[in-house]
Amino acid sequence: MxxxxxxxxxxxxxxxxxxxxxxxxxxxxxxxxxxxxxxxxxxxxxxxxxxxxxxxxxxxxxxxxxxxxxxxxxxxxxxxxxxxxxxxxxxxxxxxxxxxxxxxxxxxxxxxxxxxxxxxxxxxxxxxxxxxxxxxxxxxxxxxxxxxxxxxxxxxxxxxxxxxxxxxxxxxxxxxxxxxxxxxxxxxxxxxxxxxxxxxxxxxxxxxxxxxxxxxxxxxxxxxxxxxxxxxxxxxxxxxxxxxxxxxxxxxxxxxxxxxxxxxxxxxxxxxxxxxxxxxxxxxxxxxxxxxxxxxxxxxxxxxxxxxxxxxxxxxxxxxxxxxLADGFFMTMISRYINPAENYSAIATLAWRQTVGGTQLVWNDILQQEWVFLKEISSGGAVNTVDVLYPASPLLVYLFSTQLQKLLMPILAYANNETKAYGEYIPYNLTWAPHHLGHWPICDLAPNHQEQMPMEETGNMLIMIAAIAKRNRNKEKQGFQSQPGSLTYLKPYWPLLRRWGDYLVSNLPDPGNQLCTDDFEGPSPHNANLAIKGIVGLGALAYLLEQDGQKDIATHYLMQAKNFVTMWMKNASDGDHYRMQYNLPDTWSLKYNLLYDRYLGLNLFPQSVYDLECAYYQKKMNAYGVPLDNRADFTKTDWLMWIASICNHDQFDAITNSVYRFADMSPDRVPFSDWYFTTTGKVKGFRARPVVGGIFAAMLFIT
Structure with a gap:
């Protein structure tokens, strides 16, 4: 050495x-x-x-x-x-x-x-x-x-x-x-x-x-x-x-x-x-x-x-x-584009190995290709939980887009009824995307045994696939020859993706009584943030179809998404912010699902929505961040940093410093938790979860 x-x-x-x-x-x-x-x-x-x-x-x-x-x-x-x-x-x-x-x-x-x-x-x-x-x-x-x-x-x-x-x-x-x-x-x-x-x-x-x-x-x-x-x-x-x-x-x-x-x-x-x-x-x-x-x-x-x-x-x-080289590249990118860089650099570097360390790269000898699996560490042990992949996705999109694609392939194969080739055929008969594949390290979950989050996981899958396509196109423009922007791998899955899109169309603008990824807080019917995910998911599908040359179908889904935005703004409005639930005045929540509307360049939601929400979050800021919503004092590390990345510079700095303060001062010595109290810095639950890859949300907006 x-x-x-x-x-x-x-x-x-x-x-x-x-x-x-x-x-x-x-x-x-x-x-x-x-x-x-x-x-x-x-x-x-x-x-x-x-x-x-x-x-x-x-x-x-x-x-x-x-x-x-x-x-x-x-x-x-x-x-x-x-x-x-x-x-x-x-x-x-x-x-x-x-x-x-x-x-x-x-x-x-x-x-x-x-x-x-x-x-x-x-x-x-x-x-x-x-x-x-x-x-x-x-x-x-x-x-x-x-x-x-x-x-x-x-x-x-x-x-x-x-x-x-x-x-x-x-x-x-x-x-x-x-x-x-x-x-x-x-x-x-x-x-x-x-x-x-x-x-x-x-x-x-x-x-x-x-x-x-x-x-x-x-x-x-x-x-x-x-x-x-x-x-x-x-x-x-x-x-x-x-x-x-x-x-x-x-x-x-x-x-x-x-x-x-x-x-x-x-x-x-x-x-x-x-x-x-x-x-x-x-x-x-x-x-x-x-x-x-x-x-x-x-x-x-x-x-x-x-x-x-x-x-x-x-x-x-x-x-x-x-x-x-890798560490130097990353530090250089942060110092060049993130100002001030020190606190952000500390929490982002801590998140890197924790996120990657939640995955396992394997060889699929049936398809003769690499696949990747991710464990839902410390919160159930599930395999390839879609709403765990989603909050981790900013790091994966920015640094490992090919690996994220390999993470999604086992889910796509299951949803597309391709498991017979592996010896255990369990038909997937739902019109929405799966929640997960099984309990680590076994993938054998029947669709009726899923924790059903129809709009959550459907939006997540469409958004992540579109984010991979956008990132790979950007890399191709930058001369990364090993990162083609081709959508060829999606050829067997277009009917599946359109079925998911049709599910969203039929269930928007109001998700009804569905669970979202923040299910640890309990039910939240008519959830406005979940509706954003469904709308952005439709926009993501339109983006993919457009990139594949299917312009007429893309226009159809895009127009549907735009119509739903108009309805959303009316139904969710609560004066100086937007509600947690359509039917509950005087409520609020972090609208982190706006992130990919901005990253994908969909521009479905007007800037006024971002401005109103971000200004309201500042009023709710505690020593260690902004709570997830009005129901409790705790927050999520990943969602906080998603919000920071779509707010103005001062707000980004304030939120970043609050997350840094939690990591630096929390009395609970466990691998970087993503669920903690914003007034005390004590961990509510979860440790070592790969969702802290969400800290990289700000990196999506730099080249």
Whole structure:
């Protein structure tokens, strides 16, 4: 690993976000199962955790001139005797990179986590997915002398089996194969039973976690109990000569995959750096109507884990450079177009990996193409929930439009009755769009078992498809050759899309007694914001038809949408704002569904609607933002930032600062919540959900 490269990356990201205190810091965030965070001010205050709050036993130690300190994991990690900590000086989160800076006894330690799977392949116009779509996070450790003196330095890392089990009572086994990845020490651990896709918990209990390091002559590895491994290093002893014999329970003397390095003398002119590849092989990721789908990397590497790990090691420096480019691109875009940029940059970069980390890329061997699935993290665990994709869509549209298209394909195939090819035919017979596909990781939901949100999901699907088309056309104009604006993939689906459009026409301008995505607040019949979604959905369909050359049909739907806007303005008007429900005077709500009317350039709603609403929101502003509506004090992070992006500069700044204040000051240390109280900053519910991609709404309006 090139030390200079990573230190440059460190300086770039640190300059943008070092003052920010995230509610939780992303460490190893690749997908809904491989999702590990630090929920403390200092990396050594507590063990890292899974997004669900369960401990993930990652530990880090350093010996400086014979004295042992810890940089990751709590004081009790030896379960009997304590180890002091180094002094943490800084933590900063970039889009694809997290870094910590520590100081102790004249030595500086940089701890850097970065992941290629968090890379914005689209914005880099890179068609070589092999180095990005691997389930790997790199942990880089760099040591340098700050006082100009020579110091003898040793480093240590271990992880338990907790990332590979559903609970710590499960039996685990482990192995190593020094020849599988030539020139490297590679250890793996996983459950004994290996029951693929047979549990629905938030944690995985099949597949294997890998810890792999270069064999550079001064490295030692062992698979043994936590006390044996950590105690040996802490007391300056060599690791045990042999690994423990498997199997045993995860919590039985806590077997760990342990690594130590003796870096020798580190002085002013000879800094040292080592890295670890942390990978997870799920073997199988998703079952789609009876058919198992493997992680996409397994297709790329012919189901060869060793080849994937060889690639991970071979591309370590290149991926560090790609992270630098992606992070630099994003920071540059923000500083150029968002003013002031600092607070927005902090919350947007925190949202990046959380959003991407809610997805799993798989190989559809029936169609011979990649598909993507998204988990509704912490709010039900559903697969490809349309009204979770929708609030996350600004980030996906702006950075990953091709990936968003691959997220929508499983939904389109289900709604279009294409599941027979996968072995389990469940006819979809509703005239509106599905709500979701099943409970993660199984897609097998019958239409009558859906949580029915007819106008919500129908509008969402049409809007997102149109947003992809617009974004891809913009990219094509900018010379992104890998991003064609073609609508060819929609050829089998035009009858379906028109059926959805006809459903909207027959149910507007009043949605009646329907649920919307804010169903956690209870029913809201005659919902004015939901009506906006239906109207914009019709406009989105007209946009798509126009782009495909179906001009007469496009005009038909567009005229219907315009007529409904006139009715909406009359029915929803409440003087200085518009109502939450047509039938309830003196009510109000955030009309976030206006966002895509503006982005798609439909101009269905006049500027006066935006001006009136935005001015009214200012009157309702609390310390941590504007409530979602008049019924409660809480709000949604995503919808707030959607509103900010369609209001004036002062209002954007005020709302952005309120969301930043919540993330920076909330007493609840969980991965970025999207549901919290605007007066106290306390989390109402939800954590780690990919909907925080909605923070990127403002980015839709820059090139």
């Amino acid at each position: 090139d030390v200079l490269l990573l230190l440059v990356c460190l300086a770039l990201i640190g300059a943008c976000s070092s003052a920010f205190r995230p509610p939780a810091v992303p460490l190893v965030v690749n997908n809904p199962y491989m999702s590990i965070w630090s929920a403390a001010d200092n990396l050594y205050d507590e063990f890292p955790m899974h997004w669900s709050g369960d401990i993930m036993g990652l530990t880090g130690l350093i010996r400086i001139d014979g004295k042992t300190y810890r940089y990751m994991g709590p004081e009790t990690l030896l379960r009997g005797s304590s180890i002091p900590n180094v002094e943490q000086a800084e933590v900063a989160v970039g889009p694809t990179t997290t870094y910590y800076v520590f100081h102790q006894d004249g030595v500086k330690l940089d701890v850097i986590f970065f992941s290629g799977s968090a890379m914005a392949v689209d914005i880099l116009d890179d068609t070589n997915l092999s180095q990005f779509e691997i389930p790997v996070t790199y942990l880089n450790l760099s040591v340098s002398s700050e006082d100009g003196k020579v110091h003898h330095v040793q480093l240590y890392y271990d992880n338990s089996a907790e990332p590979a089990v559903m609970n710590s009572k499960e039996m685990v086994t482990w192995s190593r194969n020094r020849s599988a990845v030539e020139g490297h020490h590679t250890m793996s651990i996983g459950t004994v039973d290996q029951k693929y896709l047979q549990q629905g918990s938030d944690r995985i209990n099949w597949g294997y976690w890998y810890t792999s390091v270069e064999d550079n002559g001064n490295v030692s590895t062992v698979i043994t109990s936590d006390v044996n491994a950590r105690g040996s290093f802490a007391n300056g002893r060599a690791f045990p000569d042999e690994d423990d014999k498997p199997p045993r329970a995860c919590e039985d003397n806590w077997p760990v995959l342990a690594v130590s390095w003796d870096l020798g003398n580190v002085g002013k002119d000879n800094a040292a750096s080592r890295y670890i590849v942390l990978a997870y092989d799920q073997v199988v990721s998703i079952r789609y109507f009876g058919h198992n789908m493997i992680p996409f990397w397994r297709h790329l590497y012919n189901n060869d884990t060793a080849e994937m790990l060889r690639s991970a090691h071979g591309n370590a420096t290149a991926l560090g450079l790609e992270c630098l």
